[in-house]
Amino acid sequence: QVQLVESGGGLVQPGESLTLSCRVSRSLSTFFSAGWYRQAPGKQRELLATIISDDITNYSDSVKGRFTVSRDNAKNTVYLQMNNLKPEDTAVYYCTASTENWVHYWGPGTQVTVSS
Numbered sequence: 001q002v003q004l005v006e007s008g009g010g011l012v013q014p015g016e017s018l019t020l021s022c023r024v025s026r027s028l029s030t031f032f033s034a035g036w037y038r039q040a041p042g043k044q045r046e047l048l049a050t051i052i053s054d055d056i057t058n059y060s061d062s063v064k065g066r067f068t069v070s071r072d073n074a075k076n077t078v079y080l081q082m083n084n085l086k087p088e089d090t091a092v093y094y095c096t097a098s099t100e101n102w103v104h105y106w107g108p109g110t111q112v113t114v115s116s
Contacts, residue, residue, distance in 0.1 A: 002026050002105045006095050009110030012085055016114075020080040022095030022107055028071055029053075031097040034078045036069060038091035038112075045094070049080065063089075085114045 003025040012018050020036070028034065035050035049059045049069035057069055068081040078095055092109040 004095050004097060004105055004107035006107045006110040009112045011113045013116050014086055014114055016085055017083045020093055020110060022078040024076045024097055028073045028076050032100040034071060034097045036080045037094045037096060040091040087114050089114050
């Protein structure tokens with residue numbers, strides 16, 4: 001059973017930065033892609049960023065230029081560097097990994113709250 005565990009969430013003030021980590025229990029090389037979603041209260045889950053096996057990245061317009069997704073295959077870890085955080089970034093952030101056969105695995109999520 002593949003497990004993903006996010007960490008690094010917390011409470012920050014507007015304009016500050018935060019880095020989320022996602023440790024995957026299986027080698028990242030066995031996945032086609034990995035990425036990050038978020039879900040704010042009362043809203044649908046939103047795709048933020050993806051990184052595929054050859055390190056091509058994609059971002060939603062809402063985070064492009066502020067968030068950076070990366071991976072460390074040696075540590076089986078995916079990261080989301082978040083800069084210039086805004087109150088509207090407040091949400092539960094989820095890590096996901098997908099195989100070439102489109103089997104998707106999810107972490108339990110980590111809360112990020114941006115508030116002064």
